[in-house]
Amino acid sequence: MPVTLKDIAKIAGVSVSTVSRVLHDNSKKYTISDETILKVKEAAKNLGYRVNALARGLRQNKTCEIGVIVPDISNPFFAELVKxxxxxxxxxxxxxxxxxxxxxxxxxxxxxxxxIEKRVDGLVVASVGQDFTQIKKVRDTEMPMVMVDRCFDELDVDSVSVDNVLGSMLAVNYLINEGHRRIAFIQGLPGTYANETRLQGYKKALHNAGIPIDKHLIAGNDFRSFNGYLKTKYLLKLSNPPTAIFTAGDLIALGALEACKENNVRIPNDISLVTFDDPDYASYLSPAVTAIEQPIKKIAQMAVAMLYDRISDSRNERRKILLEPKLNIRNSVARISSTAIKSQPANTDPNNTR
Known part of the structure; x- marks a missing residue:
């Protein structure tokens, strides 16, 4: 026999209508106490009751589905975020x-x-580029939406992201403190939020340290490993190569590692490496790579909480949240001695072009 609301009400000692309101997420609307909510949910759990999502959706004119759009599901960051x-x-x-x-x-x-045609109840979007025309159209339909891994000041949409500028500054400042002055940046896809904010942090750290920005040390055009491979080979061929490389993403770092291996360039003996993003495998690479960690689970938790609030009440004030990244120091960076620092050539290479 299937478990009914009446069965749960009897165990919890409340009315059938109260059980219905709790199990169908209307407890806030009817000001039901936390104690009663707990009693109802425990009774439902003990009896093995499950909400029929389809039936609930039909009653509430909802699909009980959320649309998620990411730029590259094969990227470990987005794979973990979606999970x-x-x-x-x-x-x-x-x-x-x-x-x-x-x-x-x-x-x-x-x-x-x-x-939108599928009538999903909400959207979680990691948008590409910085043309907000379509996003604004969706927002204006009052479709509940949260942006993840992006946080645009000029776009009035709920969003949660890591502070990319701070993350890049943590990485580059660490390299500077280890004596590096010629620090290359292999970027991702130009024009995207993640890339532009990470590039901004890279430049800001160099500027704050009084280190000129060398355009020849900034290369790259997407977040994939082949980009890291090609651009590392380019950087190693410069007449005045970098002593350290900072990559905009972990897949780029994998390509950089492969290029160094092919060219018999040892990390960190010959060149140091730091990457943005810190997937599980980063600590198992040889050498283990120093990386900027994003709090992916927290991003997901906050995004869902914000979306749920937006679905429950579209009048809620929109929020923009930036979370702090963390620098995980491992074995891919070598300190440069004070003598070596003084002997480093000027931070320009006018005879080389990409």
């Missing part, structure tokens, strides 16, 4: 529909249109 989002949303009674935009604004636009 964390799915777990957080599952607890709230939602399933997810995932789209990979392949870092293409047109694919993202098509995905947004498709998800």
């Amino acid at each position: 964390s989002l799915a777990g957080e949303l599952r607890v709230k009674g939602y399933n997810i529909i995932v789209f990979d935009s392949d870092e293409d604004p047109l694919i993202e636009q098509s995905a947004l249109k498709s998800l």
Whole structure:
């Protein structure tokens, strides 16, 4: 026999209507006490009751589905983020529909249109580029939406991201403190939020240290490993090569490691390496790579909480949250002696072009 609301009400010592309100997430609307909510949920759990998401959705004109759009599902950061989002949303009674935009604004636009047509209850979007036309159109429809890994001041949308500028500054300042002055930056896709804010942090750290910015030490065009491989080979061929490389993402760092290996360049003996993003495998690489860690689970938790609040009450004030990154120091950076620092050539290389 299936468990009924009446069965739960009897065990919890409350009315059937109270059970219905608690299990269908209307406890705030009806000011039900935390003690009563706990009693009802414990009784439901002990009896093995499960909310019928389809039936609930039909009653409330909801699909119980959330659309998630990320630029590259193969990227370890976004793979873990999607997994964390799915777990957080599952607890709230939602399933997810995932789209990979392949870092293409047109694919993202098509995905947004498709998800809206599917009448999803909300969206979690890691948008590509900085053209907000489509995002603004979605926002104006009052579709509940949260942006992750992006936080634009000029866009009035709920968002949660790590502080990319601070993360880059942590990485570059660490290299500077270890004696490095010629620090290269292998960037991701130009024009994207993650890339531009990480580039900003790189430049800011150099500027604060009084180190001129050498345009020849900034290279790259996407967040994939082949970009890291090609640009590292380019940097190693400079007549005045860098003593350290900072990469905008972990896949770029993998390509950099491979290029160094092919060229018999030892890390950290010959060149130091730090990367943004810190996937589980970073500590198992040879050498273990110093990295900037993003609090992915916390990003997912806060994104889902913000989205749930927006679904519950669209009048809530929109929030923008920046979380602090963490520098995890491992074995990929060598300290340069004071003598070596003095002998480093000027931070320019006018005879080389990309």
